[in-house]
Amino acid sequence: MTKPPKYWNKAKKYLSKKDKVMKTLIFKYRDKTLTTRKDIFYSLCKSIIGQQISVAAANSVFKKFKAACNGKINPRIVKKITIQKLKKCGLSRQKAKGIKELSIKFSSKSFNPNLIKKMNDEEAILYLSTLRQIGRWSAEMILLFTFNRENIWPVQDIGLLRAISNNYKKKYFPPIKYVNFLRKKFSPYCSVATWYLWRSIDNEPIQY
Numbered sequence: 001m002t003k004p005p006k007y008w009n010k011a012k013k014y015l016s017k018k019d020k021v022m023k024t025l026i027f028k029y030r031d032k033t034l035t036t037r038k039d040i041f042y043s044l045c046k047s048i049i050g051q052q053i054s055v056a057a058a059n060s061v062f063k064k065f066k067a068a069c070n071g072k073i074n075p076r077i078v079k080k081i082t083i084q085k086l087k088k089c090g091l092s093r094q095k096a097k098g099i100k101e102l103s104i105k106f107s108s109k110s111f112n113p114n115l116i117k118k119m120n121d122e123e124a125i126l127y128l129s130t131l132r133q134i135g136r137w138s139a140e141m142i143l144l145f146t147f148n149r150e151n152i153w154p155v156q157d158i159g160l161l162r163a164i165s166n167n168y169k170k171k172y173f174p175p176i177k178y179v180n181f182l183r184k185k186f187s188p189y190c191s192v193a194t195w196y197l198w199r200s201i202d203n204e205p206i207q208y
Contacts, residue, residue, distance in 0.1 A: 003035070004033035004034060004035060005033075005034060005036075005148040005150065007150050007189065007192075008033055008034065008192065010189075011150065011189035011191075011192040012026050012192065014189055015186060015189055015192060015193055015196075018185055018186065019185060019186070019193075021167050021168060022186070022193060022196060025167070025196040025197070025199065025200055026196060028200075029196060029199045029200075032199075032205050033195075034144075034145075034148060034191065034192070034195045034205075035207070036145060036146055036147070036148050037145075037146065037207075038146065039146070040113045040142060040146050041073070041074060041075055041102070041103075041106050042073045042074075043141070043142055043145055043146045044102055044131070044134065044138070044142060045065070045073055045078070045099055045102065046058075046062055047134070047138040047141045047142060048095050048098050048099055048102070048133045048134070048138065049061050049062050049065060049091065049095065049099075050062075050141075051095070051133070051137070051138065055159075055202065055206065057090075060090065061089055061090035061091060064088075064089035064090055065086070065089045065090075065091070065099075067089075068081055068085055068086070068088075068089055069081070075102075075103040075104075075106035075107045076103075076107065078099060078100070078102070078103035079100070079103040079104060079107055081100075083096045083097065083100060086099060086100065094133060095133060097132065097133070098131075098132040098133025098134070099133075101131070101132045101133075102131060102132070102133075105131065111130075111131060115127065116128070116143075116147065117147070121143060121149055121151065121152065124139065124143055124147075124149075125139040125140065125143070128142055128143075136156060137154055137156045137157060140152050140154040140156075140157075141154070144191050144194065144195075145207060148191070149191060150188060150189055150190075150191050150192070151187055151188045151189065151190045151191060152190055152191045152194065153182075153183045153186070153187075153190035153191075153193075153194060154194065155176070155179055155180075155183075157194075159198050159201060159202070159206070160194055160197055160198065161173050161174055161179070162201060163197035163198060163200050163201045164178070164179060164182065164197060166200065166201060167197065167200055168182075
């Protein structure tokens with residue numbers, strides 16, 4: 001793991017001035033920050049595994065997946081693992097195929113993650129979405145956690161929506177109009193706001 005993003009402290013000050021709830025969360029959760037592994041293949045695998053299941057279930061499956069890779073998650077090793085063995089880790093057939101294809105595209109260099117650095121958020125989301133099993137949510141997780149983009153607001157994320165409901169006393173699901181209002185309020189540091197909202201409902205910071 002690395003140091004927090006360069007914008008982190010500036011973002012905390014900005015959000016604290018903008019919003020009372022955010023000010024409270026930033027004061028309460030001072031022990032950790034957003035970091036990055038700088039390993040997009042690892043993060044993409046974790047993102048695919050985490051789709052549409054609970055954090056606890058995702059952690060359990062990922063632990064088995066990591067063991068199947070002998071602790072080394074990289075394209076060369078994953079490429080050698082059969083679909084059947086991936087399924088035994090707890091992956092659905094679709095997720096297993098997605099991870100397998102990912103390893104092939106990275107090995108053949110038909111997908112080039114270095115191009116993402118020169119793209120804006122929407123361009124990067126579209127490029128990442130060309131990968132099997134990678135939709136908008138997964139692409140946003142990669143931009144937030146791997147590339148530490150500062151203004152990601154994943155409106156499809158159940159955890160974020162639950163955190164908004166809890167902290168802003170809104171019904172679950174919160175109205176999309178209110179979610180978009182918060183997006184405007186927190187820009188250009190939506191990623192930081194997202195991280196603190198997630199932290200408010202989970203003892204351990206999420207990491208992809």
